Amino acid sequence: MGNTENAQADLFLRNLLLFPRFLRSSGLVVTTAQILTLVEAFSFIDFRKREDVRSLLRATLIQRHSDIKMFNALFDLFWKAVPSDKKSLELGQLIQRARSDAVEAPKNDSVGNDEDVEMEELLPTWRRYSAVERLRYTDFAKLTDQELEEVETFLKDLRWSPPLRLTRRSAKTVHGEKIDMRRTWRASLKSGGFPLKISFKTRKRKLRPVVLLCDISGSMESYTRILLQFAFVLGKGLPQVEAFAFSTRLTRITYSLGHRDMNLAIQRLTNSLTDWGSGTRIGAALKAFNFEWGRRVLTKSPIVMIVSDGWDRGDVALLAREMGRLRRSCYRLIWLNPLLGSPGYRPLTKGICAALPHVDHFLPVHNLASLEQLKFVLEDLSRIERSGLKGVSDSAF
Amino acid sequence: MDSKATEAKSLSIAAIEAGLREQTYIADRSLAVSIFLALQLGKPLFLEGEAGVGKTELAKAIGQLLNSRLIRLQCYEGLDVNSAVYEWNYSRQMLQIRLLEAQGKLSERSDDFDLFSTDFLLERPLLQAISPTPDQNAPVLLIDELDRADEEFEAFLLEILSDFQVTIPEIGTLRALEKPVVLITSNRTREIHDALKRRCLYYWVDYPDFEKEIEIVECRCPQASRELAQQAVGFVQSLRKEDLFKRPGVSETLDWINSLVAMNQQQISEAVLEDTLGALLKYRDDLEMARDGVAARLLKK
Numbered sequence: 001m002g003n004t005e006n007a008q009a010d011l012f013l014r015n016l017l018l019f020p021r022f023l024r025s026s027g028l029v030v031t032t033a034q035i036l037t038l039v040e041a042f043s044f045i046d047f048r049k050r051e052d053v054r055s056l057l058r059a060t061l062i063q064r065h066s067d068i069k070m071f072n073a074l075f076d077l078f079w080k081a082v083p084s085d086k087k088s089l090e091l092g093q094l095i096q097r098a099r100s101d102a103v104e105a106p107k108n109d110s111v112g113n114d115e116d117v118e119m120e121e122l123l124p125t126w127r128r129y130s131a132v133e134r135l136r137y138t139d140f141a142k143l144t145d146q147e148l149e150e151v152e153t154f155l156k157d158l159r160w161s162p163p164l165r166l167t168r169r170s171a172k173t174v175h176g177e178k179i180d181m182r183r184t185w186r187a188s189l190k191s192g193g194f195p196l197k198i199s200f201k202t203r204k205r206k207l208r209p210v211v212l213l214c215d216i217s218g219s220m221e222s223y224t225r226i227l228l229q230f231a232f233v234l235g236k237g238l239p240q241v242e243a244f245a246f247s248t249r250l251t252r253i254t255y256s257l258g259h260r261d262m263n264l265a266i267q268r269l270t271n272s273l274t275d276w277g278s279g280t281r282i283g284a285a286l287k288a289f290n291f292e293w294g295r296r297v298l299t300k301s302p303i304v305m306i307v308s309d310g311w312d313r314g315d316v317a318l319l320a321r322e323m324g325r326l327r328r329s330c331y332r333l334i335w336l337n338p339l340l341g342s343p344g345y346r347p348l349t350k351g352i353c354a355a356l357p358h359v360d361h362f363l364p365v366h367n368l369a370s371l372e373q374l375k376f377v378l379e380d381l382s383r384i385e386r387s388g389l390k391g392v393s394d395s396a397f
Numbered sequence: 398m399d400s401k402a403t404e405a406k407s408l409s410i411a412a413i414e415a416g417l418r419e420q421t422y423i424a425d426r427s428l429a430v431s432i433f434l435a436l437q438l439g440k441p442l443f444l445e446g447e448a449g450v451g452k453t454e455l456a457k458a459i460g461q462l463l464n465s466r467l468i469r470l471q472c473y474e475g476l477d478v479n480s481a482v483y484e485w486n487y488s489r490q491m492l493q494i495r496l497l498e499a500q501g502k503l504s505e506r507s508d509d510f511d512l513f514s515t516d517f518l519l520e521r522p523l524l525q526a527i528s529p530t531p532d533q534n535a536p537v538l539l540i541d542e543l544d545r546a547d548e549e550f551e552a553f554l555l556e557i558l559s560d561f562q563v564t565i566p567e568i569g570t571l572r573a574l575e576k577p578v579v580l581i582t583s584n585r586t587r588e589i590h591d592a593l594k595r596r597c598l599y600y601w602v603d604y605p606d607f608e609k610e611i612e613i614v615e616c617r618c619p620q621a622s623r624e625l626a627q628q629a630v631g632f633v634q635s636l637r638k639e640d641l642f643k644r645p646g647v648s649e650t651l652d653w654i655n656s657l658v659a660m661n662q663q664q665i666s667e668a669v670l671e672d673t674l675g676a677l678l679k680y681r682d683d684l685e686m687a688r689d690g691v692a693a694r695l696l697k698k
Contacts, residue, residue, distance in 0.1 A: 291640075
């Protein structure tokens with residue numbers, strides 16, 4: 001008896017885990033951490049009681065009051081769509097079922113006008129988001145041109161917020177660390193030189209600059225277009241972004257990407273970069289970057305992101321040395337590898353092995369979901385401490 | 398005062414070159430031309446170049462050449478109005494109030510009571526450059542390492558450089574009677590905004606060639622023997638052609654030669670080179686690379 005119960009519970013849980021993704025497709029943000037809490041909490045409730053499951057989901061997945069209405073509507077649809085027979089569902093099927101239910105709902109449901117209106121509102125977003133749901137997890141290399149365009153529109157919607165750095169400027173604050181003598185004194189003149197009101201100041205914080213080094217060699221060909229768009233979008237969203245492209249030579253592409261029209265900018269780039277499709281010498285490119293641009297672009301401790309699959313034809317020792325130098329001059333060094341998305345990929349090439357010890361974060365960049373993950377990592381950068389390397393001193397900031 | 402003002406303008410290009418040489422700064426003709434034009438047109442001169450090529454030295458030499466005060470503003474991130482232009486001497490103002498209180502004069506309106514007079518004003522470099530100096534030439538204002546200041550300061554500087562006037566709310570607008578000679582240096586660790594660069598004449602200070610560097614050494618390190626100077630400069634010249642992270646500048650050459658002189662060397666041997674290489678190269682990777690191929694280069698000479 002215990003076994004069948006467990007098996008049922010497992011099956012239910014597996015179907016239940018479609019719900020967070022269902023929520024996401026309707027525009028709500030659900031993080032992996034929340035899903036993990038959901039799984040943990042699942043063992044404590046009786047999954048056959050519908051209202052208990054509703055409470056469980058609401059407690060773990062919803063964080064804002066304004067989302068509750070939508071959650072309720074979606075949950076009802078979801079519960080109806082989950083089959084009573086013991087089969088597991090595909091998200092696509094689920095959405096289809098839910099959609100068909102929703103279309104019927106205004107006629108069948110007797111609850112009231114509120115819910116009807118919501119169904120109407122939800123439908124158009126569903127149509128759009130279910131397409132994206134599929135696209136989010138599809139590798140960029142496998143997208144058709146039209147799908148690429150759809151993904152591009154979603155790229156534009158991503159909001160980037162890298163961590164802040166302390167500057168040496170101060171700004172007045174209501175409560176602060178230091179007393180602003182000037183302001184206090186000026187205010188005290190009103191009271192005959194006696195400081196009745198004390199003003200404070202604190203150091204201003206600015207967004208960290210971001211430096212992007214993109215590999216545009218032959219092996220990266222299928223990803224290049226979308227990665228250039230990524231660079232473009234990043235440049236639009238953040239105040240200080242420097243972008244470089246390399247294969248056998250290093251070219252600065254920041255100005256080209258500054259154009260207002262993304263397609264035009266990428267067109268210009270494609271025409272001007274003559275390096276396309278040749279083999280990569282990552283070490284030499286990094287060295288050129290460090291020697292020529294390092295002192296100009298790596299001040300103000302930026303976040304450096306290298307986008308490459310690590311296929312290298314050049315000197316591996318040089319690569320390691322330059323990676324070390326780069327690491328010491330920046331706040332965090334992130335390596336983005338599109339191959340990481342392929343199942344079964346192991347970073348075994350000599351190039352990657354040489355570079356990895358110097359890298360703070362090694363992340364995939366093969367689909368839209370991985371870019372969203374990158375966004376989250378960027379926001380959390382300051383919370384994750386840098387690990388020390390043997391014989392290499394850490395950057396102090 | 399007029400005659401002194403036109404003195405700077407009356408210097409010809411050749412006179413500038415000769416005058417700088419007298420101040421132990423070796424300038425080539427194109428630099429003299431740029432300085433000449435900057436003086437004639439009354440525009441700031443923007444000196445860009447790698448660290449250690451002699452930009453600040455040039456400014457000092459120009460100051461001495463023109464027989465003017467050199468006012469130096471060292472830039473850094475967060476440089477603001479209070480450190481660059483003026484600040485009120487709060488402690489003194491407070492003491493003045495206490496004094497008046499003690500004397501019982503607080504209720505009277507008297508001259509003593511003007512807390513915001515120039516007596517209580519601390520003049521910082523930019524204001525000093527604007528303040529009138531009746532018996533002297535217009536000062537030379539050196540804004541050093543502008544690339545280290547942030548963009549907020551650049552915007553502020555732009556305003557000042559266009560009108561050379563400063564408005565202090567309590568006092569009024571102070572305008573320069575004579576425009577100071579402005580020199581801006583940058584190590585190119587970031588790009589200076591076009592708006593600022595447009596107002597200036599531009600000059601890129603490069604590493605000197607062999608002859609010029611020998612001249613510089615002879616001027617600045619006269620104690621070094623001719624042989625030593627030739628050998629050392631030759632070495633540094635070929636070192637600069639190598640693939641270094643940071644090529645040694647002129648100040649490094651001078652430091653090195655001074656250290657060789659201090660060690661009483663007439664010639665450079667491999668051992669001495671090993672010991673003193675740290676005066677030329679300041680990065681570990683560069684030092685390692687140099688130590689590997691040092692023998693080869695010594696032999697070249």
